[in-house]
Amino acid sequence: MTPTPTDQPTRRAGAAVVPVLAFAGITVAVMQTLLLPVVKDLPRLLDTTPGDATWVLTSTLLSGAVATPVMGRLGDLYGKRRTLVAGLAAMVAGALVSAVTSDLLPMIAGRTLQGFAMGAIPLGIGLMRDMLPRERLGSAMALMSSSIGVGGGLALPAAALVAQHTDWHVLFYGAAGLGALAIALTLLAVPESPVRAGGGFDLPGALGLSAGLVLLLLPVTKGGDWGWSSGTTLGLFAASAAVLLLWGVMELRVPAPLVDLRTTARREVLLTNLASIMVGVSFYVVSLVLPQLLQLPAATGHGLGQSMVVAGLCVAPLGLTMMFTAPLYARLSARFGPRTTLIIGLLVIAAGYGGGLGLMAAAWQTVVTSVVIGAGIGLAYSSLPALIVGAVPAAETGAANGLNTLMRSLGTSVSSAVVGVVLAGTADHVGGVAVPTMHGFRVSFLIATAAVAVGLVLALFLPRRRPSDAPRPRASSEEDAHPRHAGDAPRDLPGRALGAGAASPRADVRTDDRTGVRADV
Numbered sequence: 001m002t003p004t005p006t007d008q009p010t011r012r013a014g015a016a017v018v019p020v021l022a023f024a025g026i027t028v029a030v031m032q033t034l035l036l037p038v039v040k041d042l043p044r045l046l047d048t049t050p051g052d053a054t055w056v057l058t059s060t061l062l063s064g065a066v067a068t069p070v071m072g073r074l075g076d077l078y079g080k081r082r083t084l085v086a087g088l089a090a091m092v093a094g095a096l097v098s099a100v101t102s103d104l105l106p107m108i109a110g111r112t113l114q115g116f117a118m119g120a121i122p123l124g125i126g127l128m129r130d131m132l133p134r135e136r137l138g139s140a141m142a143l144m145s146s147s148i149g150v151g152g153g154l155a156l157p158a159a160a161l162v163a164q165h166t167d168w169h170v171l172f173y174g175a176a177g178l179g180a181l182a183i184a185l186t187l188l189a190v191p192e193s194p195v196r197a198g199g200g201f202d203l204p205g206a207l208g209l210s211a212g213l214v215l216l217l218l219p220v221t222k223g224g225d226w227g228w229s230s231g232t233t234l235g236l237f238a239a240s241a242a243v244l245l246l247w248g249v250m251e252l253r254v255p256a257p258l259v260d261l262r263t264t265a266r267r268e269v270l271l272t273n274l275a276s277i278m279v280g281v282s283f284y285v286v287s288l289v290l291p292q293l294l295q296l297p298a299a300t301g302h303g304l305g306q307s308m309v310v311a312g313l314c315v316a317p318l319g320l321t322m323m324f325t326a327p328l329y330a331r332l333s334a335r336f337g338p339r340t341t342l343i344i345g346l347l348v349i350a351a352g353y354g355g356g357l358g359l360m361a362a363a364w365q366t367v368v369t370s371v372v373i374g375a376g377i378g379l380a381y382s383s384l385p386a387l388i389v390g391a392v393p394a395a396e397t398g399a400a401n402g403l404n405t406l407m408r409s410l411g412t413s414v415s416s417a418v419v420g421v422v423l424a425g426t427a428d429h430v431g432g433v434a435v436p437t438m439h440g441f442r443v444s445f446l447i448a449t450a451a452v453a454v455g456l457v458l459a460l461f462l463p464r465r466r467p468s469d470a471p472r473p474r475a476s477s478e479e480d481a482h483p484r485h486a487g488d489a490p491r492d493l494p495g496r497a498l499g500a501g502a503a504s505p506r507a508d509v510r511t512d513d514r515t516g517v518r519a520d521v
Contacts, residue, residue, distance in 0.1 A: 016189040017131065018140040021124035022147045024088060024182040028120045029151020031091055031175050032060065036291075037160040037308050038168050045168060048104045051225050058221045059108045063115030065217055065409055066210040071119030072402025073206075073258050075126060076197035080398055081190050084123040085183055091117035092179040099172035110172075117179070118409070121148060122401035125385045129397050130193035139330035141389070142382030146322040148408075149283065149377060153319015156291070157312030164308060197395040199256020206258050208247035213406075215240035220413050224420050259403055260396060268391040269400065271458050272384060273407045275342065278455030279380045280411020281418075282349050285448035286356075286373050288419050289441050290315050290366050302438040304363055314366045321374030322381065329382040338386035339462045345379030346456045352376055353449045357442055380455075384408075387462070415451075419444045 035057065038045065042053040067087070075083035094113025101107055124144045132140055162170050219226070219236040226233050251257040263269060294311035296303025306314070332341045352372035359365035385401055392400040426440035 014189065016185075017191075018128065018136070018143060020182075020185045020189045021127060021140075022143045022150075024084065024186060025121045025124055025144055025147030026151035026154070027088070027175075027178045027182045028091065028117045029148045030155040030178060031095070031114050031117060032064075032148075033152040033155040034159055034171050034175055036156060037163045037312070038171075041168075046102060046104045046107060052104060054222070054225070055104075055108050056111050058218075059112045060115040061221060061409070061413060062214055062217055063112045064118030065115075065213045065406055065413075067116040068118045068122065068406045068409070069209060069259060069399060069402040070206050071116070072122045072126070072398035072400070073197075074201065075119070075123045075398035076195075076395055077199075077201055079192050079196075080123045080126045080130070081186065081192045083398075084120055084127070085186055087117045087119050087123070088179050088183045088186070090114070092176045092183070095172045095176035095179060099169050099176065102169075114175070118405070119402060121145065122385075122405045123398055125389070125401045126195075126397040127190060127193050129389050129394065130195045131191065138333050138386065139326050141385045142326040142329040142333075142378075143323065145381045145385050146326060146378050149322040149374065149381065150319040152287070153316045153322070153374075157309055157316050160308040160312040195394050195397075197256075197399075202251075202254055202256060202258040205247065205251050205254060208243065208250060209258060212240050212244035212247055215243055217410075217413055220417050223417060224424065228421075259399060260392075263392055263396060263400065264403065266391055267461075268387060268463055271462050272387040272391070273404055275455045275458040275462075276384050276404055276407040277411040277414070278451045278458070279346075279349075279377065279384070280408040281415040281451040282353070282373075282411075282448045282455070283377050283381075283408075284412040284415035285419055285444050285451075286318060286353075286370065287315065288416065289444050290370065292423075292436055293360060293441055294363060294366060296436065300435055302360070304366075306363055310363070314363050315370055317367055318370040318374040318377075321371050322378035325375050325378030326382060329379055332379070333383065333386060337464075338383040338390070339459065339464065342380055342383035342387070342459045342462075343456065345376045345381075345383060346452050346459060348376030348379065349373055350376075350449055350452045350456070353445045353452065357445050360438065360441065381408075411451075415448075418447060422447065 035042070039057070042048075042056055043050045046053055046056070071083050071087055091114045094110040094116075097110030097113065098107050099110075101110070121144060124147075125141050128137060128140045128144060159171055162168075162174070215236050219233040219240075223233045248261060251259060251261050264273070291311045293302070294304045294306040294314055295308060296305070298305035329341055332344065336344075352369055352375075355372065356369040359369050384404055388400050388404050389397060422443050423436045423440045424434060426437050426443065427434040428437055429435070
């Protein structure tokens with residue numbers, strides 16, 4: 001796939017590309033975490049019932065789940081930078097809508113728009129693959145993949161501080177400002193990728209996947225309110241299974257599908273996506289449990305009696321450690337490969353949760369737990385896009401990483417639902433108020449440990465690859481594999497011929513191999 005002249009980057013990928021794209025990912029993570037400090041106050045702030053107030057969070061989850069694979073495919077087709085900017089612009093517009101209202105429906109509309117920015121991370125990873133040289137790609141993708149945790153960790157104490165001392169609408173103005181800054185920096189520092197996928201946009205596939213995801217995630221997020229055995233919950237689960245099955249059959253018959261299910265069914269891609277769900281589960285458990293433990297009154301006998309801001313500061317190392325593990329990941333992956341690095345990360349997460357079972361008696365102990373689990377999640381999250389990028393063609397990077405990000409989001413949604421059920425079922429009722437117990441917190445940590453164990457088994461079945469193995473260019477046909485002229489680069493490998501025109505026994509052709517690393521052939 002040779003880029004057209006209009007697809008060429010406007011400038012060389014400079015040193016600012018990686019931090020700018022990572023900043024865009026952090027901005028999106030901030031948007032996700034924004035309302036956590038005021039969740040319990042939303043019914044009063046919006047003058048609505050607790051059940052209806054949860055739609056403010058659910059709407060962002062649903063739109064983000066739908067937008068992530070769709071935006072990834074649009075980026076592959078029409079330009080990843082262009083699609084990234086469009087998603088950030090939707091987030092800014094949604095944040096401004098939410099900033100000027102205290103009514104439920106406009107707030108839900110604004111939060112729905114904000115969810116469209118969730119495609120920023122897979123699009124950023126795709127841009128890095130298309131532009132960066134081999135020596136920079138590993139650590140860059142690790143930082144981009146970890147930005148979701150970095151933003152969440154930094155946003156929690158900052159949002160708590162703002163919510164305590166100013167009007168809560170300031171949170172949305174802050175998110176809009178960060179989004180506008182991310183757009184400006186992206187336009188200034190990030191060139192457009194020259195890589196384009198063939199075919200057109202699969203609108204029926206996008207509608208089918210969207211319907212299936214909404215039908216699946218609605219009962220996952222609202223099952224606690226509706227009842228897990230209610231007709232509504234079970235009916236939506238059954239409907240989602242039917243819709244996704246029909247969607248899969250349809251996608252297998254489409255020449256240019258939204259999601260290439262044949263590629264997704266490859267052993268490496270399938271196992272990586274399943275492991276991503278488990279990592280998502282383990283990531284969110286600590287984010288749900290530790291803030292509650294820290295803020296519970298000391299009078300409960302196990303609560304640590306900390307303020308909202310202090311609780312956020314104690315959990316912040318979770319995200320910061322994820323960021324600082326990016327260089328470590330690059331070294332480990334270069335020596336052992338992303339499969340081994342994923343296994344190491346999962347083992348560290350398991351150690352963090354195992355040790356955390358006995359480290360719940362003081363605030364400093366929660367910091368230790370956050371650091372250890374953050375290091376493991378940072379290594380695991382950094383490994384996932386490298387495994388995906390190494391298994392799919394360059395033209396499918398956006399869609400493939402979008403699906404992988406969706407799997408992580410599915411894991412966090414399942415984690416939220418399961419932990420919510422556990423804490424509610426083990427709570428003590430004091431004066432009509434449900435108070436989470438230490439037993440519930442520890443059971444939640446055990447669930448996270450079990451998820452990590454499943455992820456570890458999946459990772460062990462991933463195919464082994466020696467880091468020293470040289471990547472091979474991916475040719476689309478026998479003719480493409482043996483170009484007769486210097487200008488005849490394989491059609492599915494983006495690049496440029498350094499000596500074109502006449503036939504030559506030796507031709508220097510700049511191509512991208514199947515792992516996204518530039519290779520001279």
